[in-house]
Every structure is written in structure tokens, then in C-alpha cells.
Amino acid sequence: MMTHDVIVAGERLTLHVQRAIHWAARRTVLVSDVHFGKGAVFRRAGIAVPSGDTEDDLARLDDLIREFAPERLVVLGDLVHGAATERSDWVERVRAWRRSHPHLDVLLIAGNHDRHFDVRSLGIEVVPDRLDVAPFVLSHHPSPHAGAYTLAGHVHPGVVVRDGWRRHRLPAFVFDHDVGMLPAFGTLTGLFEIAAAPGRKIVAVTPAGLVPVGSQGHRR
Template sequence: MMTHDIEVAGERLTLHAQRAIHWAARRTLLVSDVHFGKGAVFRRAGIAVPSGDTEDDLARLDALIAEFAPARLVVLGDLVHGAATERSGWVEKVRTWRESHAEVAMDLIAGNHDRHFDVATLGIDVRPDHVFAPPFVFAHHPSPHKGGYTLAGHVHPGVTVRDGWRRHRLPAFVFDRDVAMLPAFGTLTGLHEIVPESGRRIVATTPAGLVPVRQRGRV
């Protein structure tokens, strides 16, 4: 299954295997940790990674927008990865992409990496720290807020799933009592292992669909 509905704070959220959440009641699409330009940063440092990560991520966003027709896209921090200039190849690609979706409002909850580039020049509104959207709080850092249930990123959560003798490390959605963490959306992002435990809901993502994970890593 490419989508999976889950109830959080009394609201129905649709998880998508492309590492996004759609909140239908508010026509809001949520992603986190896109890290545009990360491949370019690696290549400048002499690390051999393939190009095309920006195009791949933009194509995935295009597909999600086509599927859900959101009125608003919210990025929960770290839209960009590092310093860039107007001559950086990814900047013009993202700006052109933004213009092609002028009908969709786009907000960035500023993350720790976003200080390296003025995201507002891309046509995306930047919100510092967190935004209240009752019953939720949109944030980058996964900290509880008195104003609502936190939907956040930053951690790049992942989980190990066993398939017989094989082990797979997969990006995952993680839902705790007061805070949820979205998997990193960007193609070139690592994982931080999350341990299944009592009361924690985890849904792993694969290119073929979503995998709810039971306690102790069993599926």
C-alpha cells in the first residue's frame, strides 16, 4: 500500500510511501528534511555522488501535489542543505519548480540547515521556529509543545525490518504520545535508528509501499 491512514490528535492523516503526510481536512501536504543542494555540497568536497538528486526530489513532489491537490505545502525544516549562490544549479531548478505551482501556498519552518541560504528568494515563505495549526504544531525539532501535538522532522528516523534472514534499514514515520517525526524526504539523507517500544507507532517506507512495524521490529 502506498498510503496508510492514521488518527493523530483526533485528526485523520494520510501517510504516503514517498515520505509525506497529507492532512485532508486542511488540504495540507507535509514533508521534512529535503536538503536541496546536498549532492552539490558532497561533490564540492570531492565525494563522488551521482547528480540528479534535485530533479528526483522535485519529481516526487510533483507526483504528490498531483495526487493530493493540496492548497498548502509545509516543509518541516531543512529545505536546503548548505551554502549556495544564484549560480548553483539546484537554485534555478527549485525556483522554476516553485513558479510552476504558484497556486499552492508553500511554507518552510526554518531548520538548522536553512540558515545557509535565503529560502524566501525561491518564493517560499519562511516561518521561524514553529507554527500552530490546531490541533497540531508544525516544527523542525521534535519537542513537545503545550499548544498541540507536534509534527516535526530533523531526526531522519529509520527502523530495521527483518525479512527472513535479511535486514533492511528503512526511513520511517514515528508517532509518540506528544510528538511525531517524519522521515527525511531528500534522496541523499541518512537514517537515525529508532527503537520500537510500547506506545510508539512506527510505519516504515519502501519504494513499493508502507510497512507498519510492530514492537521488537517484527512486521
């Protein structure tokens, strides 16, 4: 399945195989850890990685916008990966993408990597720490907040799924009692393995679709 609905803090959220969440009640799409420009940073350091990661990630954002027609796109931190200049190819490409969606509200909750570049120069609004949109706190770091459910990124959560003798490391959505984490959206991002735990819901992102693999315990 390409989408999977979960109830979190009394709200229905649609998880998408493109590593995004659609919150229909607020006409909002959430993604995290896009890391635009990471490939360029690697190549400047002499690490051979293929180009085209920015184009791929922008195309995936366009697919989500076409599918859900949101009013708002919220990035839960680390939209960019590192320092860049006006001559960086990805900078103008992201600016052009932003201009192509003039009626879409695009907002970044600043993450630790975003300090290296002025994201406002891309035409994107920036909130420095968190955004309170009841019943959620939207943030980069997955810290609990009293009286609200946190939706965050930063960790790049993943899970190990075994298929017979084969072992697959896959991005995953993770929902605990008071904090939920999105998988990293960016193409060139790693994984931090999250173990199953009582009451924890894990939904793995596989090439064939979304697969719930964790506990189906009670959600707030």
C-alpha cells in the first residue's frame, strides 16, 4: 500500500510511501530532513556520489503536491545540508521550484543543519524552534512537550526487516506515546535503527509500499 492511515492524538494522519505525512484536516503535508545540497557537499569533499538528488527530491515533492493539493508544506528541519553560495546549482533549482508553487505556504522548522544557509533566501518562511498546531507540536528534535504530541525528524529512523535469510534496512515512521518521528525525506540520507518496543508503532517504507512492523499499541 502506498498510504497508511494512523490515528495520533485523535487526528487521522496519512503516511505516504514518499516518506511524508498528509494531515487532511489541516490540508498540510509534513516532511523532514530533506538535506538539499548534500550531494554537492560530498562531491566537493571528493566523495563520489551521483548528481541529480535535488531534482529527484523536488520531483517527489511535486508528486505529493499533485496528489494531496495541500495549502501548506511544513519541513521538520534540515531542509539544507550545508553551506552554499549563489552559484550552487541546487540553490537556483530550489528557488525555481518555489516560484512554481506561488499559492503553497512553505514553512521550515529550523534544524541543526539549516544554520549553514539562509533558507529565507529561497522564498521559504523559517520558524526557529517549534510550531504549535494543536494537538501537535511540530519540531525538528523529537523531544516531548507537555500537553501536546510532538511530530519531529532529526533521527532518520529506520528498521530492520528480515525476509527469510535476507536483511533489509528500511526507512520508517515511528510513533511512541508522546513523540512521532518521520523518516528522512532526502535521497542521500542514512538510517538510525529503531527497535520494537511495547506500545511503539513502526511503519516501514519498502519499495513495494508501507508495511506496519511494530506494536499496534494504544495511541494517545
